[in-house]
Amino acid sequence: MSDNESKKDDFTGSGVFGELSKEKWEELCHAVENLSVAPRSIIFRQGDPGDCFYIITSGKVRVFRKDKDGLETQLSVLGAGESFGEMALLTGEARSANVETLEETCFMVLSKEQFERILKDYPNISLGFVKQMSGWLLRDEKLIEKEAQQQYQAPRMSWFDFVLVIGVSLILMFVFNQSNPNGIPLFPKLPDKKSFSMIGPAAAMEEMKKGETIVIDAGPANFYDKKHIKGAINMPLALFDIVYLMTFSGGEEKEKKVIVYGGTISKLYDYELAGILMNRGHKDVQVLEGGLSAWEKKGYPVEEEAKGKK
Numbered sequence: 001m002s003d004n005e006s007k008k009d010d011f012t013g014s015g016v017f018g019e020l021s022k023e024k025w026e027e028l029c030h031a032v033e034n035l036s037v038a039p040r041s042i043i044f045r046q047g048d049p050g051d052c053f054y055i056i057t058s059g060k061v062r063v064f065r066k067d068k069d070g071l072e073t074q075l076s077v078l079g080a081g082e083s084f085g086e087m088a089l090l091t092g093e094a095r096s097a098n099v100e101t102l103e104e105t106c107f108m109v110l111s112k113e114q115f116e117r118i119l120k121d122y123p124n125i126s127l128g129f130v131k132q133m134s135g136w137l138l139r140d141e142k143l144i145e146k147e148a149q150q151q152y153q154a155p156r157m158s159w160f161d162f163v164l165v166i167g168v169s170l171i172l173m174f175v176f177n178q179s180n181p182n183g184i185p186l187f188p189k190l191p192d193k194k195s196f197s198m199i200g201p202a203a204a205m206e207e208m209k210k211g212e213t214i215v216i217d218a219g220p221a222n223f224y225d226k227k228h229i230k231g232a233i234n235m236p237l238a239l240f241d242i243v244y245l246m247t248f249s250g251g252e253e254k255e256k257k258v259i260v261y262g263g264t265i266s267k268l269y270d271y272e273l274a275g276i277l278m279n280r281g282h283k284d285v286q287v288l289e290g291g292l293s294a295w296e297k298k299g300y301p302v303e304e305e306a307k308g309k310k
Contacts, residue, residue, distance in 0.1 A: 033108070039103045046065060057108055061099050084099060258277060260274045263291055
């Protein structure tokens with residue numbers, strides 16, 4: 001096997017570069033830097049600028065975070081064929097974690113310019129990264145929460161103490177609100193549903209058949225992965241800016257009809273996202289009446305994680 005063919009296998013193993021053309025493969029294989037790093041070496045630290053994307057060709061690394069008190073949380077261990085470093089390049093933010101080699105490890109390294117050129121030429125690869133990042137965010141949040149619970153066990157509180165704390169808190173809040181016109185509301189202000197245009201499932205289906213309507217699932221990625229309207233784009237609020245740029249790349253996209261769904265009893269993701277889109281200049285934004293459950297009752301097509309497609 002030639003060196004270029006070996007590099008191509010390394011890229012393919014990373015799971016996100018499968019659609020690159022043969023010419024692009026050849027260009028990358030000649031341009032990427034090969035790097036060999038000794039065990040227990042730090043590749044980058046939290047807070048470092050994002051300037052490279054790494055694909056592991058052999059060896060292992062661990063990804064971990066440290067809080068301000070030095071408490072360390074290990075997020076994952078990555079091996080040959082896996083990649084890291086794309087989050088900082090996609091968001092423009094600093095590195096969000098530390099990466100350290102566990103053994104002698106070899107990498108293929110793409111510069112920021114090479115990485116951005118690939119995403120520009122192959123926008124579907126960007127969507128693959130967004131889905132991957134969304135899963136990581138959920139995983140990291142659970143790991144950090146679990147680590148925090150192990151480090152700290154709250155003392156037991158009697159019912160008397162509980163009622164006393166709640167009572168004192170309400171009194172203090174009342175006093176503060178009376179003395180401050182910009183006080184803290186006792187209950188969060190929910191979006192006013194009357195200010196949004198609604199659309200029923202049947203009418204939404206007719207709009208989708210025209211092929212000019214964009215349907216957006218506003219719920220978290222794990223909700224979307226379990227079940228969503230067929231053809232819908234997942235735009236969770238945590239990744240709004242990234243997904244928005246890839247969905248509405250041109251000014252003419254703002255003229256298209258947008259149908260949003262994804263609310264739950266406790267969180268009105270759909271109304272919140274619809275309001276953000278309207279603030280961004282979208283003229284025709286509607287919220288799906290009854291959400292996904294009403295859509296399913298009509299027998300309209302959905303996609304599911306485990307059961308395949310309906």
